[in-house]
Structure formats: structure tokens, C-alpha cells
Amino acid sequence: MHIAFAVATLLAILSAARLLAAADAAQLPEGAGKATVQKVCSGCHAPEIVVGRHETKDGWERIVSSMVDKGANGTDDEFNTIIDYLATHFPQTKTE
Numbered sequence: 854m855h856i857a858f859a860v861a862t863l864l865a866i867l868s869a870a871r872l873l874a875a876a877d878a879a880q881l882p883e884g885a886g887k888a889t890v891q892k893v894c895s896g897c898h899a900p901e902i903v904v905g906r907h908e909t910k911d912g913w914e915r916i917v918s919s920m921v922d923k924g925a926n927g928t929d930d931e932f933n934t935i936i937d938y939l940a941t942h943f944p945q946t947k948t949e
């Protein structure tokens with residue numbers, strides 16, 4: 854009885870660890886706001902969809918508000934955090 858409980862607990866811990874490892878494999882850079890992006894932006898597509906895009910802060914604001922139009926759920930604070938994170942880690946690179 855106790856052993857079965859211990860095994861079940863161990864299995865639960867192992868599968869939680871696997872989920873965490875999968876999240877770690879994501880390509881989003883570390884930084885304030887990463888967890889918010891993962892929480893708010895993973896409902897419809899992988900949050901890594903933003904990786905490789907480069908936008909000005911205005912550009913990210915437009916993208917995030919178009920996601921809100923599509924149905925993204927979050928507080929104003931969360932969206933501001935996301936825009937700051939994206940503008941910091943995926944800025945428009947000047948090429949002119």
C-alpha cells in the first residue's frame with residue numbers, strides 16, 4: 854500500500870520533471886517576461902513563434918494587439934511585460 858503510493862508519487866514527479874525539461878528546451882531567451890510570454894502566448898501556437906522576428910517596440914505592440922484581437926487573454930500588465938520582453942530581446946536591427 855505504502856509502496857504503491859510512493860511509486861505513484863515518484864511517477865508524478867518524473868512526469869512533472871519531463872514537462873519542465875520540455876519547457877527548458879524552448880528557444881525563448883531568459884529574461885523578465887519570459888514566463889509571461891510562455892503563459893499568455895502559448896494558447897494558439899508555440900510561443901517560440903516570436904523567435905527570429907525583429908521589430909521595433911511599436912511593431913511588437915501592433916503584433917501583440919493583433920493577438921488580443923484574435924483572442925489572447927491577459928491583463929494590461931502582462932501585455933506590457935510581454936511587449937517590453939519582445940522589444941528587448943527581439944529588437945529591430947538597423948540595417949540601413
Ligand code: HEC
Nearest residue numbers: 893894895896897898902903916917920923924925926935
Ligand atoms: C487566441 C489565439 C492566439 C494567442 C493567444 C496568440 N496568438 Fe499569435 N497568432 C495567432 C494566430 C491565429 C496566428 C496566425 C495568424 C496569421 O497567420 O496571420 C498568430 C501568429 C503570430 C505571429 C506571426 C505573425 C506573422 O505575421 O507572421 C506572431 C509573431 C505571434 N502570433 C505572436 C504572438 C504573441 C507575442 C502572443 C502573446 C501575446 C500571441 N501570439 C498569442 C493566434 C494567437
